[in-house]
Amino acid sequence: MSARRCRAVVIGASAGALEVLNQVLPALPASFPLPVFVVVHVPPDRKSLLAELFARRCEMRVREAEDKEPIEPGTIYFAPPNYHMLVETEQALALSADEPVLYSRPAIDILFESAADVYGPALAALVLTGANEDGARGLRAVETAGGQVAVQDPKTAFAAAMPEAALAACPRARIVTPGGVAAYLQELAAMPPVDEN
Amino acid sequence: MTDQVEEIEIQLLLEALYLRYHYDFRHYAATSIKRRLRLAREQMGFASISALQERLLHDETMLPRMLGYLTVQVSEMFRDPSYFKAIRETVIPHLRTYPSLKLWIAGCADGEELYSFVILFREEGLEERTIFYATDINQDALARARAGIYGLERIQLFTENHRKSGGKSSLSEYYSAGYGRAVFDKSLRERVLFADHSLVTDAVFAEMNLISCRNVLIYFNRALQDRAIGLFKDSLSRKGFLGLGAKENLRFCAHADAFSEFNREERLYQRRDG
Numbered sequence: 001m002s003a004r005r006c007r008a009v010v011i012g013a014s015a016g017a018l019e020v021l022n023q024v025l026p027a028l029p030a031s032f033p034l035p036v037f038v039v040v041h042v043p044p045d046r047k048s049l050l051a052e053l054f055a056r057r058c059e060m061r062v063r064e065a066e067d068k069e070p071i072e073p074g075t076i077y078f079a080p081p082n083y084h085m086l087v088e089t090e091q092a093l094a095l096s097a098d099e100p101v102l103y104s105r106p107a108i109d110i111l112f113e114s115a116a117d118v119y120g121p122a123l124a125a126l127v128l129t130g131a132n133e134d135g136a137r138g139l140r141a142v143e144t145a146g147g148q149v150a151v152q153d154p155k156t157a158f159a160a161a162m163p164e165a166a167l168a169a170c171p172r173a174r175i176v177t178p179g180g181v182a183a184y185l186q187e188l189a190a191m192p193p194v195d196e197n
Numbered sequence: 198m199t200d201q202v203e204e205i206e207i208q209l210l211l212e213a214l215y216l217r218y219h220y221d222f223r224h225y226a227a228t229s230i231k232r233r234l235r236l237a238r239e240q241m242g243f244a245s246i247s248a249l250q251e252r253l254l255h256d257e258t259m260l261p262r263m264l265g266y267l268t269v270q271v272s273e274m275f276r277d278p279s280y281f282k283a284i285r286e287t288v289i290p291h292l293r294t295y296p297s298l299k300l301w302i303a304g305c306a307d308g309e310e311l312y313s314f315v316i317l318f319r320e321e322g323l324e325e326r327t328i329f330y331a332t333d334i335n336q337d338a339l340a341r342a343r344a345g346i347y348g349l350e351r352i353q354l355f356t357e358n359h360r361k362s363g364g365k366s367s368l369s370e371y372y373s374a375g376y377g378r379a380v381f382d383k384s385l386r387e388r389v390l391f392a393d394h395s396l397v398t399d400a401v402f403a404e405m406n407l408i409s410c411r412n413v414l415i416y417f418n419r420a421l422q423d424r425a426i427g428l429f430k431d432s433l434s435r436k437g438f439l440g441l442g443a444k445e446n447l448r449f450c451a452h453a454d455a456f457s458e459f460n461r462e463e464r465l466y467q468r469r470d471g
Contacts, residue, residue, distance in 0.1 A: 065444070066444050066445075066446060066448075067414070067415045067442075067444050067445050067446070068415075068419060068422070068449060080443070080444050082443075083415075083443075083444055086228045086229065086232075087228070088226055088227065088228045094226045094228055094229065094415065095415045095444050096226075096229045096232075096415060096416065097270060097271060097272070097412040097415065097442070098229065098232070098233075098269055098271065099269060099271045100271075110232070113232070114228045114232070117228070117231070118228075
């Protein structure tokens, strides 16, 4: 099978997420060939407006994930409030109501770890602004599985704690600026396939 | 892509659990099971999942601990207040027309949702004519549901949820607080039957007017979801109601045609005639 070298993107963000995602997601073209899974820490008791908001701003399709939802390329999936979002297989998402991780549900670590299991080296993971340490462990799992890892430059982040924790866990992660993320992801998506052996 | 050895170990452990204790997690959604088994292995200090399996096979005191990991379910009273509000405002008027009612909370875990329903039905004057069935596969969880004791630190959220759900009384009427715990009144359990029941291996047991099964099916794979929904279909009276979790739906289910959407947003379905 001549699969793409990179077949999916996972993104985690917390405090300050809206502003930076607004620079990243609308900059991806409708033709972006990969699924993009996004966990943003949102309060559990509120209906999340993220998917609606970004659906209006993005060229890519945007959805709030449902349980066992089929994974389509060129689609952005947001984790719903009060659920963890996991990648079950390359074909389907799953949700869980397991306990919060680092006080967060959805948790970035859970998405990243499940995606690392499914996509292995064919995954790109990105930790953006945030005020806690969620995402660091997950980013490490992606790196260990051979995936591409990147972190928002803490100097450009609204809250530096999360990118700093991610960099401490993955010191060799690529450091990106909000304005540079879309180009970086397109570059990854365009990498030629490699023979799997 | 996952470590193939670990996949094999997980499969073998689930098989062992089934053969030895008749708990069947073999068709649960693989990702969540994997995560929980990794957590169990890590926290119980085993070098591998195989080592955990060895112990599980030979030491039956391991079973409750194992089930504790595999059936974690974190709920709250009146979780998703709008769900309970929709039931209060749109389902209750239908239920009111029946002389007697049966309600099934499938996968009741520690009982938060059960007490929410009993309180709601009491507020609506329907408790007296209702039998509440609360089922789960985890005996420890059933015992906690029967006890109805929750940490006092959770009560603020429960109270807030109850208020948002259109609660007509004060939640504090239903529990007494002390020593950091809220003990719910035993009168709430007078019309409740607790039972060990598995959606995976057990059959229909009564004709229900309303089944609420929220955030249980997300842990099942598609085939198992079909089985459970089929069970609900056969357990519902004509025009009976089925409530699912906020992100669950019947869209991909083999029995979708047997139900109509009663309230799409709140995931309330109604069994069609016939």
